[in-house]
Amino acid sequence: MDLHIATVSEGGKGAGGWGAVLRWGTAVREIQGNELATSGSRELQMLAVATGLRALTRSAPVRLHSDRPGFDLAPGMSSRVFWAGRSHEDPDGARATALAGDALQKAIKQLEALCIHELTTRSCWQCRPQAAGLPARVKVTSGGLVYHLDEACPALHDGWRKLERRGGIRSSLDSVPMVDALARGFGACEVCGSVR
Numbered sequence: 001m002d003l004h005i006a007t008v009s010e011g012g013k014g015a016g017g018w019g020a021v022l023r024w025g026t027a028v029r030e031i032q033g034n035e036l037a038t039s040g041s042r043e044l045q046m047l048a049v050a051t052g053l054r055a056l057t058r059s060a061p062v063r064l065h066s067d068r069p070g071f072d073l074a075p076g077m078s079s080r081v082f083w084a085g086r087s088h089e090d091p092d093g094a095r096a097t098a099l100a101g102d103a104l105q106k107a108i109k110q111l112e113a114l115c116i117h118e119l120t121t122r123s124c125w126q127c128r129p130q131a132a133g134l135p136a137r138v139k140v141t142s143g144g145l146v147y148h149l150d151e152a153c154p155a156l157h158d159g160w161r162k163l164e165r166r167g168g169i170r171s172s173l174d175s176v177p178m179v180d181a182l183a184r185g186f187g188a189c190e191v192c193g194s195v196r
């Protein structure tokens, strides 16, 4: 299994985009994503790898190719992923770069759109997204599908109450590295899982 990733950003905590191409023989899957305000290329790289891993249906080892290889992988990733170097010359690498560029353009379009104050979103001090970066750690339960940023999350406590009403026992809330949670397939809680 090969995973090619590429990232591109405006710099200065501006918008960023990433692209990922997963290849298993002749089967190819393309993924992309963007952040309106990114803390940097490591955040984008982690999102690209974690989302790529989530898209996998097999547990085969993953050869990771990047336009900027060598960054530290999260502990949850390094057991499955190993570095295979740069991907400049590879068509899949070029495709990942194109996907990243396209994702960045989509983010820029959103930032240039007018906000409710009739300013561009980028220039409005109230609407401008702030680069928060990935939180270092998030909270997960063993039976859950999403990660939470807030221990007091209403959705989390609601779920526990429902479980207990059915006679279940609430599982413990564990604090894990964000990138591990992504690599294990947890999505963001719709109530508390977004930093913005």
Ligand SMILES: [Zn+2]
Binding pocket: 115, 116, 117, 118, 119, 121, 124, 125, 126, 127, 128
């Ligand atoms: Zn505004």
Ligand SMILES: [Zn+2]
Binding pocket: 147, 148, 149, 150, 153, 154, 155, 156, 189, 190, 191, 192, 193
């Ligand atoms: Zn939550």
